[in-house]
Amino acid sequence: EVQLVQSGAEVKKPGESLKISCKGSGYSFSSYWIGWARQMPGKGLEWMGIIYPADSDTRYSPSFQGQVTISVDKSISTAYLQWSSLKASDTAMYYCARRGIGSAGWFDPWGQGTLVTVSS
């Protein structure tokens, strides 16, 4: 079974750093792009960026470029999303998802989500 399992909920203070993870299983992890999406409380989905595990090629949404870093460790089939200095406005649910190969570029499956709460 293809599965993405994300790390658990986090509560952080403004200015702190954070790295959340997304571990893939049941498929050839290096062969599929992994994407990240943000969902702020009560709001819609926002595409943040994608990474290709085989060579770490990364593409960011202009809205998130410079705000977060997406990385991967293909040796342990895990993608990461990190912040160097969190803000209260980073409070949201974050999802990872696998992107299909070539023209099959939709997102499926999705991870269970990681809730990040930033509060002083």
Place this chain on the structure above:
Amino acid sequence: DIQMTQSPSSLSASVGDRVTITCRASQGIANYLAWYQQKPGKVPKLLIYAASTLQSGVPSRFSGSGSGTDFTLTISSLQPEDVATYYCQKYNIVPLTFGGGTKVEIK
């Protein structure tokens, strides 16, 4: 960048009603369009890809159509379990933009 605009942003319909949601791309995207369903408190789930292909296991009352800039998601007979927010997404090239979502409720 291509913008994805969904309408309406919310709707309320009766059980058994036919429901139509539209998604418009600001430029042509051929059929590189997916629809996702997100039930309250749950993870988004792929419903339709390539604009009109139903994902395995999705009830046949869901259908998708369109190509180029205008796309439609139709629920032929709304059921209580269809209460959710529905999102379109373009997936041909980055950015892989989502539409703003359409919240579907039962009247």
